[in-house]
Structures are given as structure tokens and as C-alpha cells.
Amino acid sequence: MTESPTPTPPPDPGAIAAGLLRIKARIAAACERAGRDPAAVTLVAVSKTHPAEAVRAALEAGQAVFGENRVQEAAAKFPALRPGHPALRLHIIGGLQTNKARDAVRVADTIESLDRPKLAAALAEAIAREGRAPGLLVQVNTGAEPQKSGIARNEATAFLRACREEHGLTVSGAMCIPPEGEDPTPHFRWLADFARDQGLGILSMGMSGDFEAAIAHGATQVRVGSAIFGARPSPA
Numbered sequence: 001m002t003e004s005p006t007p008t009p010p011p012d013p014g015a016i017a018a019g020l021l022r023i024k025a026r027i028a029a030a031c032e033r034a035g036r037d038p039a040a041v042t043l044v045a046v047s048k049t050h051p052a053e054a055v056r057a058a059l060e061a062g063q064a065v066f067g068e069n070r071v072q073e074a075a076a077k078f079p080a081l082r083p084g085h086p087a088l089r090l091h092i093i094g095g096l097q098t099n100k101a102r103d104a105v106r107v108a109d110t111i112e113s114l115d116r117p118k119l120a121a122a123l124a125e126a127i128a129r130e131g132r133a134p135g136l137l138v139q140v141n142t143g144a145e146p147q148k149s150g151i152a153r154n155e156a157t158a159f160l161r162a163c164r165e166e167h168g169l170t171v172s173g174a175m176c177i178p179p180e181g182e183d184p185t186p187h188f189r190w191l192a193d194f195a196r197d198q199g200l201g202i203l204s205m206g207m208s209g210d211f212e213a214a215i216a217h218g219a220t221q222v223r224v225g226s227a228i229f230g231a232r233p234s235p236a
């Protein structure tokens with residue numbers, strides 16, 4: 001990064017609480033349109049780049065589930081927030097480096113980034129060593145984007161089998177990030193079919209711009225950041 005950082009304004013607890021209410025109302029409306037129970041859709045509040053005080057404000061407003069895409073940042077923010085908030089759940093989302101697997105297993109309740117055999121092996125080893133088993137979701141690169149993490153569509157079934165049979169991992173869901181600027185619905189549909197065929201109950205799809213479409217296609221978890229916490233200071 002060569003740009004000089006823009007100063008981040010302190011988090012506004014009222015705005016965060018209002019943002020959460022607004023998103024929850026939109027989730028409920030999307031569930032109603034889809035004939036689904038709103039209780040079947042978990043809101044993952046993506047707090048990456050936002051300070052611990054922003055997370056605390058969301059916790060005080062009743063939000064329990066959070067998403068972070070950098071293990072170091074998550075490890076710096078979350079452990080201190082856990083006492084007094086037993087319902088807090090942290091999801092690691094987006095690409096995960098193999099050398100961060102152990103830290104991720106220590107800090108996360110769910111890791112949504114399982115996407116290659118090396119990472120599967122590292123996570124299996126970390127889980128055994130730490131005696132702690134976060135929930136695991138397979139990330140699929142449904143748009144075959146070279147810069148994006150995720151297993152290729154045509155390798156996803158064999159990879160999932162290897163995770164289960166060779167690495168002994170319990171995988172409970174699937175996750176995708178459709179390409180920006182494209183209609184996300186074919187991607188949501190593909191992932192929903194994959195999850196159903198593979199007996200994966202958790203479907204993590206939908207962000208600030210497309211979570212209602214994701215709910216229409218069966219998402220059980222939506223990952224919403226900027227629509228709750230405001231714009232991020234820098235791309236992340």
C-alpha cells in the first residue's frame with residue numbers, strides 16, 4: 001500500500017445498531033418472499049478493518065456472529081471480547097494461508113476457507129494439536145477467477161471426499177464469492193445444488209450487495225460488512 005491511510009472515524013454505536021436492525025429487517029423480508037424461516041438464516045457481521053469498539057457496539061446490540069478475513073487481525077481483536085459474550089462466534093472468511101492454519105484453529109469457531117489439499121492437511125494437524133475443531137466450510141471458486149481462492153467447481157466433489165476420507169475432517173458447509181459485476185444467481189444456484197448433493201447443510205453466500213438473492217437461493221449464512229459497519233477505509 002503506498003496510499004496514505006485515510007483517518008478512520010471512531011465507530012458510532014447508534015449507527016451500527018441501526019445498520020444491524022436494517023439488515024435484519026431485509027433478511028426477514030427476503031425470507032418471507034422465499035417462504036423461508038428467518039431463523040434459518042444466520043447473519044455473519046463482517047467486521048474486517050473495523051476496530052474492536054465497532055465489534056463491541058454490535059455485540060451490545062445483540063449481534064453474536066462475526067466474520068474476519070485476516071487471522072492476525074482476528075486474533076488481535078476477538079479473544080478480549082469473548083469474556084462476557086459467551087454467544088460470540090467468529091468466522092474466518094476468504095483465502096487462508098497454510099501457515100496461518102494453526103492460528104485460525106485457535107481463534108475461529110468456523111473456518112469458511114477450506115479450498116486445497118495442503119490447507120486440509122494443515123487444518124487436520126492443527127485441530128489434532130490444539131484439541132479444538134472449528135466448523136469447516138469448503139470454499140468454491142464458482143467463477144473460476146484466477147485471483148480468487150476456492151477450489152474449482154469440477155474438483156470440488158473429489159476434494160470434499162479427500163477432506164473427509166484422507167484428512168478425517170468434518171465439513172459442514174459450502175461457501176462462494178461470485179465474481180463482481182456479474183449476475184450472482186447462477187453461482188448461488190450451483191453452490192446450492194452442490195451442497196444438497198453432498199449433504200452439506202450450511203450454505204454461506206451473499207454479501208452487502210446480493211444477500212437477498214442469496215437467501216432466495218437457499219443461503220443459510222449471509223456475510224454482510226459495509227451495509228452494517230459502513231465503508232471500509234481501504235480495500236480488504
Ligand SMILES: *Cc1c(COP(=O)(O)O)cnc(C)c1O
Nearest residue numbers: 046093094207208223224225226
Ligand atoms: C469483505 C467480505 C464480505 C463482506 O463484504 P461487504 O460487501 O462489505 O458486505 C463477505 N465475504 C467475504 C469473503 C469478504 O471478504
